[in-house]
Amino acid sequence: MQSKTRQRVWLIAVPLIVAVGAVGFVWGGVYNVAADDMHTRPVHFLLETARERSILTRAGRVEVPSGLDEPARIVQGAGNYAAMCAGCHLAPSMAETEMSQGLNPAPPDLSKYEVDAAKAFWVIKHGIKASGMPAWGKNMDDEYIWNMAAFLQLLPTLDAAAYKELVDSSQGHAHGGGETQGDGHVDAAAEDHPAPSEPANNAMPHTPPPGVDDDHHGSIPGDAEVGMVESNPAPDTPEAGDGHTRTH
Template identity: 65%
Template sequence: MKSTSGILKSALTLLILVALGAGIFIWSGVYNIGADDPHMRATHMLLETLRERSIESRASKLTVPDLSDPAKALQGAGNYNAMCVGCHLAPGMVESELSKGLYPAPPNLSKYPVELAQAFWVIKHGIKASGMPAWGKSMEDAYIWNMAAFLQKLPTLDANQYQAMVASSGGHSHGGGESGRDLEHEVATNSEAAHDDYEGVHSHESGEGDEHNDSDSGHHHDNAAMQAEDSVANAKNAEAHGHDDSSKDQAMTTHTHADGTVESHPVKPEVETDDGHDHKH
């Protein structure tokens, strides 16, 4: 029989080889991490067991509050519709782009209930690498418990009953439900104000809606701008050629450049030369 030390050495060697092999496998990039390529069966079973046992062990330590008041589930209905329905669906709802694209696929919670404490724990803490966010970072526990209460009723509802609960819920105006602020109304109001601001700037720039502008105001502004540009161009040309305003009283000559530009210059006065003779007679 092998000695105890020999067994320990063999086990340690095996662990080192396994760790080395796992490191090479991970570093090689051979594993396809794409969400459209399912895990290997063994990997899937391992992760499923890991997730279920992790949630169960933590949810079992929670104390479930009294959720018998129908108003609690009703409030949770609005928040579920605002925050969860895109992935976890609703009665009569077909698969969404999110529910189709996520892997592992989010469960259709309109088909079966989730145990209260587990529902609360998952909503609050989320699940790593699954697309399930930790809503506890933005929601108080009371509102999360209300959503958990609603999840108990959800599988018993048809499409009309579901819509009726959402429509009468106080939670659907704000994703978190904490403050009672109607963020949907605020967003719509801010968007409308921004649109009005844009329209005001646009109409001012284009001359639309200005009672002081006639129907030709757009052309008037364009012509004025063109005239201003011409004035600047002429001033630059005059400066480049050393001309001043006194040239307008002089005789002018015109010539055309190779690029088609027409330019005018004052005629230079003839300079008399002294040839040694007296021309005054």
């Protein structure tokens, strides 16, 4: 009887202790999430496995269209790759960038890394949580994403000259609308025609009162202008016969 009671206590106590410990671990900020601090091997293995299995499961449902080897697709995909991806995933003979060095997990160098077309499409469209990989599908139609996936099939076979030739022959960053400038571009017209400066101290322009000429609003008008009337002089004070002035 006592052994069964002890078993029940342990069955309740152990999960409770684990739960309290997990809450304390998370709430106490014990785990360092800084990108410049590498994951421990068990955590790295867990995250890598979860990511790869998740992508594989979902990419397996993607139907790959025909014609991914069409030159027009590849050229169009090259322009968007150079504008949107090369900063992290690099290009042939391209040195690591500030972005690629600062991300954790480190983005793969796709100029040296072969990717399956369906996986490439799924990752480009949906992104990957907490990795720095955005979901480009929010701003790109599937057709443009497939063009990038088509280009990625060819990218590992290119040298720097061939890569540059493809990018130069493309339309650059173009995917049917929603493109944004990521290089701090400033409109030249705005530089040539800066906005007018505000009045000092944000003062409102002076408006003369009604009936006063604006040309003279700073002067003080004379008596005649304001219709002032000279006051009557005080009457003479009569003198008494003894030569003293009478006061009342």
